[in-house]
Amino acid sequence: xxxRYGLLGLLAEGPASGYDLTRRFEExxxxxxxxxxxxxxxxxxxxTADGLIEVDSYGPRGRKAYRITEDGLAAVRTWLAEDEVDHxxxxxxxxxxxxxxxxxxxxxxxxxxxxxEFFASMARRYQxxxxxxxxxxxxxxxxxxxxxxxxxxxVRMYExxxxxxxxxxxxxxxxx
Amino acid sequence: xxxRYGLLGLLAEGPASGYDLTRRFEExxxxxxxxxxxxxxxxxxxxTADGLIEVDSYGPRGRKAYRITEDGLAAVRTWLAEDEVDHxxxxxxxxxxxxxxxxxxxxxxxxxxxxxEFFASMARRYQxxxxxxxxxxxxxxxxxxxxxxxxxxxVRMYExxxxxxxxxxxxxxxxx
DNA sequence: AGGGGACATGTACTTAGGAACATGAGGAGC
DNA sequence: GCTCCTCATGTTCCTAAGTACATGTCCCCT
Numbered sequence: 542x543x544x545r546y547g548l549l550g551l552l553a554e555g556p557a558s559g560y561d562l563t564r565r566f567e568e569x570x571x572x573x574x575x576x577x578x579x580x581x582x583x584x585x586x587x588x589t590a591d592g593l594i595e596v597d598s599y600g601p602r603g604r605k606a607y608r609i610t611e612d613g614l615a616a617v618r619t620w621l622a623e624d625e626v627d628h629x630x631x632x633x634x635x636x637x638x639x640x641x642x643x644x645x646x647x648x649x650x651x652x653x654x655x656x657x658e659f660f661a662s663m664a665r666r667y668q669x670x671x672x673x674x675x676x677x678x679x680x681x682x683x684x685x686x687x688x689x690x691x692x693x694x695x696v697r698m699y700e701x702x703x704x705x706x707x708x709x710x711x712x713x714x715x716x717x
Numbered sequence: 718x719x720x721r722y723g724l725l726g727l728l729a730e731g732p733a734s735g736y737d738l739t740r741r742f743e744e745x746x747x748x749x750x751x752x753x754x755x756x757x758x759x760x761x762x763x764x765t766a767d768g769l770i771e772v773d774s775y776g777p778r779g780r781k782a783y784r785i786t787e788d789g790l791a792a793v794r795t796w797l798a799e800d801e802v803d804h805x806x807x808x809x810x811x812x813x814x815x816x817x818x819x820x821x822x823x824x825x826x827x828x829x830x831x832x833x834e835f836f837a838s839m840a841r842r843y844q845x846x847x848x849x850x851x852x853x854x855x856x857x858x859x860x861x862x863x864x865x866x867x868x869x870x871x872v873r874m875y876e877x878x879x880x881x882x883x884x885x886x887x888x889x890x891x892x893x
Numbered sequence: 894a895g896g897g898g899a900c901a902t903g904t905a906c907t908t909a910g911g912a913a914c915a916t917g918a919g920g921a922g923c
Numbered sequence: 924g925c926t927c928c929t930c931a932t933g934t935t936c937c938t939a940a941g942t943a944c945a946t947g948t949c950c951c952c953t
Contacts (some may be wrong), residue, residue: 542908543809550816560931564865570859570911572804573811582933598893600932601814602918614819621816622824628835630874633719635749638867640726642859646797652810683818691814692885694881698806701877705870717860720939736901753941778901778948890897 543627544576544584549593549617552609554684556597557583559605559620567689572663572695588613634702638709657706665701667692719803720760724792725769728785730860732773735761735781745864748871750840764789810878814885822890833882840875843868849889 548623551565562585563578570576584608588594593613598671609617635658641649671692675711719737726732727741738761739754761783764770769789773782785793810832817825847868853859 542911543812547812550819552830553816553819559933562933563859570815571813572787573808575805575807577810577908578931579912579935580910589853593932596941600931602929603933604931616818617816621813621820622828626813626832626835628839629751629807629809631748631751631805631807632736633751634804635867635870635874636719636723636746637797637802639863640722640729640797640872641866643726643790643794644797652798657804659802663804681891683891686888687815687818690885690888691883692818693838694811694814696880697877697881698811698874701873702870705873709866711840712862712866715857718939734901735903753942754901755903755905755942756940777900779903780901837919 543574544580545588546617546620547574547576547615548575548581548588549620550585551610552607553614553617556606556608556609558600561606581605583604639711642715649714650710653706653710654662657703657710660699660703664696664703667699719750720756721764721881722793723750723752724757724764725785725789727847728770728783728794732782734776734783735881737782795811803825805853809879817885818891825890826886829882829886833886834878834881836875840872840879843871843875 547566547570548562551562551570557565557598559578559582563576563581566574566576566581583595589596589607592610594607594609595615597604597608644652671689673679674685674692679688723742723746724738727738727746735754735758739752739757740758742750742752742757761770765772765783769792770785772781772820774783774858775781847865849855850861850865850868855864
């Protein structure tokens, strides 16, 4: 259901094609909600059938841009304001951490170094996005303001994970 | 695939039934990897067919406890050491944050207060687990040592999210 | 003795997600 | 004129996840 509202939310910014939405999903929403083009095209079909979006224009190469309808806008707003938030976070790195005791100290150490580097680099990436926004590169619309809030979450989450990986390296392996 | 290794990892601690594993998944691994009993029983069947686990004992009420085999143990270890980590985090609260600009200031404020409370309460829950572990309540086996590391991740993640929600409340709504 | 709750396993069905396959138009550079 | 890349949409198929249905046992409390 989240994909549906993700698409509606993006279309609330303005008309876009399935191709545009696919790219926006992989660039922007990818880390928190991956979606491949087959799912997106299928969902666009269902959204059209439900009257939440409609075709806005046809372009070259069979391009079809969609526009959100009044009903569609109302649907996202209801979702945001009334639907219960699903708080489950599906995070493989944390699932793995429950089983660290099955790794040799060397394997674990290597793993944690790599993880720390990955999380730190992600944190830096989001940090630089945040700085560009704060310098005004993306303008000051409400939409980009929300993007700034989302980016801040990315910075904080990845910094927390990087810090965790670093801390985990200092935990001595237990001797049973 | 993660469910498979999650089950193997839990069975590496000792024999357990499908029912035991279902409860452990919802109590311990639930927040990072939800799994319902139908998936678990089905996967246990597949793991048995693949020779990675075997029936350890039969108990009352049709209870069947499984034991991990040498092959199974080798399979988890290979996964941990060699399989690439999937870093995608599917997190609805962050997906929603991209669309905060579609909410009224009142709705957003309410939402962020509730989210902050939720994340803070989760952080406290994991914090108290951590303290119990540090007091020695769960012993000092390598297994519980890993649990301690996983719990620390929970504390840090939820604290980061609570801090984020609090910070987000201070971001003034943009006037376009 | 009876009832309720936790224990225990499974099937059936639906939806979500992801990989592979299939096709073709338009534009830039050689 | 040809080639290659990006744009662009879609189908097919398989696996993962989740909901609902179905069934029965053991134990504790009243």
